[in-house]
Amino acid sequence: MWLWDTQEVALFFSITLYVCHLAGAISIRSPQQSLTRPVQQDVLFSVDISCVGIPTIQWTFMSGRVSREIGAWQPGGFTNVSEDYMDRILTYTNGSMGLSDLRIQDTGFYMITVTELSGSSKDAGFVLNVEEVLYEDLQYLAVFAVVLASLAGFLMVSMWLMDKAYSQINAWRQRRQMPENDVTELQPL
Numbered sequence: 001m002w003l004w005d006t007q008e009v010a011l012f013f014s015i016t017l018y019v020c021h022l023a024g025a026i027s028i029r030s031p032q033q034s035l036t037r038p039v040q041q042d043v044l045f046s047v048d049i050s051c052v053g054i055p056t057i058q059w060t061f062m063s064g065r066v067s068r069e070i071g072a073w074q075p076g077g078f079t080n081v082s083e084d085y086m087d088r089i090l091t092y093t094n095g096s097m098g099l100s101d102l103r104i105q106d107t108g109f110y111m112i113t114v115t116e117l118s119g120s121s122k123d124a125g126f127v128l129n130v131e132e133v134l135y136e137d138l139q140y141l142a143v144f145a146v147v148l149a150s151l152a153g154f155l156m157v158s159m160w161l162m163d164k165a166y167s168q169i170n171a172w173r174q175r176r177q178m179p180e181n182d183v184t185e186l187q188p189l
Helices: 006-023 135-177
Strands: 027-029 034-038 043-045 048-050 056-063 066-073 079-081 089-091 097-099 108-115 121-131
Touching: 027 121, 034 043, 043 121, 066 089, 079 089
Parallel strands: 034 121
Antiparallel strands: 027 048, 043 097, 056 066, 056 108, 066 079, 089 097, 108 121
């Protein structure tokens, strides 16, 4: 009467659950995988991981020929951050990592590896581009403009003072060349 007996249904559900477990054992979700930030700012590599059990989260930096571990931790457990990043890293239980005080050398590829207790793991990557701040060039330009304006003002005031002094000297010379005031006799008419 029944198409399947109880053992077959139990076996089917067990296999289905096992396959679903293997297919979605570890997932790493991230809203943005390419980031651009200016020098001396902070960046958050935002991820949301899900897996069976307590995972080990490891972040690695790669750029050109350089590859170095940033840190590894377990949510609610140990945190092991390398000495190069000790004062600049914030770790989060969802797998996210914050990096502060960015430098040009921080430009590169960042990879998160999530490993379960069973040994299965999954990777995801981020590209970080750290840009130099162009505002510093603008500050130099603004300072240069202020210096030029101050110099122009100084020259204009100097020219005005020299013009006044020239006028005074000319007036003095003209007074010197005039005959002295003689008493002139008026003759009656």
